[in-house]
Amino acid sequence: MSQRSFEILDVTLRDGSHAMRHAITEQQVIDTAKGLDQAGVNYFEVSHGDGLGGSSLQYGLSKVDELKLIEAAASVCKTSKVSVLLIPGIGIKEDLQDAVKAGAKMVRVATHVTEADVAAQHIALGRELDLKTVGFLMMAHMASVEKIVEQAKLFESYGAEVIYVTDSAGYMLPHEVTERISALKQSVDCEIGFHGHNNLSMAMANTVAAVQAGATYIDGSLRALGAGSGNTQTEVMVAVLERLGYQTGIDLYSIMDVANDVVAPFMQRPQEITGSSLIMGYSGVYSSFLLHTQTAAKKFGVDERDILVELGRMKAVGGQEDLIYDVAQSFAVKKAL
Template structure:
């Protein structure tokens, strides 16, 4: 059985500038619950506590949004994402009090050790603790498995491969799932979170399922950072056709995508040259809007900014470097005039 997790109300926040209201969250969550989705992730796009000048100010608090979602679901679990250094245990405790029963603790793929406190607390206090290894394309499968074992040792019952940049293809996604499946205890499940910047979101999730992943993320209409996430309603249909049971009712899922989420989107989730550049450069998907704004400010091309960020191997949490890269590109294209070379 594949468990489907919806990220429309967390990753999708990046696409709407973190503006969803409690009423909108409740409407989407109720529809997902009716369709039988296992878990619904709710928070700022960068997790609980992410509302800030650096990551983007949210229109409403994480707590208000989590409470709104929890108030309307009958079957689905509410999940909260936390990035150590952005979110705190206090925020996670508040999320649990308001109805979140799943804690997804996310770190860069080489920094699992910073999640020990948060995963441990969640596991000890009755939440399902899930480890999230972001930007998983940046290290080899064997190295990723080492990091996954750390999260498992802290109490994670599921460890995710997170293709934050949408840089993977089905082969590389499957290789990483197999490495975790072989390296973790048999009772620990493997998850996969796909972005669609190379157009491989659903294909990567299917490859992950075939390789042994039992938790898969998606979002309605693909709503998410960059070119969006694996489109949940499409993924559900493709999994069914591939012989993977999900327990999700497809038509109600399609209806909430079409009748509710489509009207909330600021723009369609498409793979334009900027989004494609994210995946090609291996850059964090949530950098898209930040890069577009920085490029406009300094009069450079967003694609050039993203390629420079990829060259520098900039990762989530280093959003300030987007401005630096754009400014440097502008300076390089318009060098300051040199002084006179004549002798005195």
């Protein structure tokens, strides 16, 4: 087999969990995993959308225990390896140990872009368990290039082998991706990855920019199934990167078959750029703010877009949901004047 230019990591069975309201079944996992394995994808991710331990009233209850899903996926793969996402605080170390027993071979430890320090023990545990261990910097548009470099160095010092720039809100434009990936390439010895969302219709261009800047791990999902407007569309990525002369190691027709014959039939809705997802991408606000914002907008009789854009300007982060009501109220007051 020829040398791959990079690994395309498929997140249909993890980021897609958001779009499926965490109702992915064992059979869906088995069919998708078999297809990914046959098409030549080396790594794909299986977890609750918010990572190991995410099944909860707060983040949404999983229909099927994720350990069962991980086990099912691992059991049907000849060469592909199963990755799991772990957000420290949502998942705990025991979750990772259980995932390894179920067959996981890679862990991606995810933190907000400025909080890499909470991942030290989890990354160490990943290495101890002999997993391919990845640090995943979420909402990467919210930090300066210098800050991202600083946080990546922390991940590296903990033992991460790959560090991801994650455009969780689908906010980034290609030049911003280039800037971040290039800076990391110059500053750390780890491999660099990129995970994009399509809220501004730029996921594919951002992914190409990442590869051109030296990223060797890129994420996608079949039929773009994922949070917000979905992810970079895996099967389209294979076609585009082939056209650009890269070796993907993935068979185009086979990956198209999984996307269109396996995943498309179980999707609850298509991945479009709707009003809400566009404004999330435009304002750079994380999708968990959306429901609260819609409630606040209704309560105070203001436009949800004004609230989201203002939250983006304020660089609000998860945990600051109270801000939403303050902002909504201030718009209502302005309106009344």
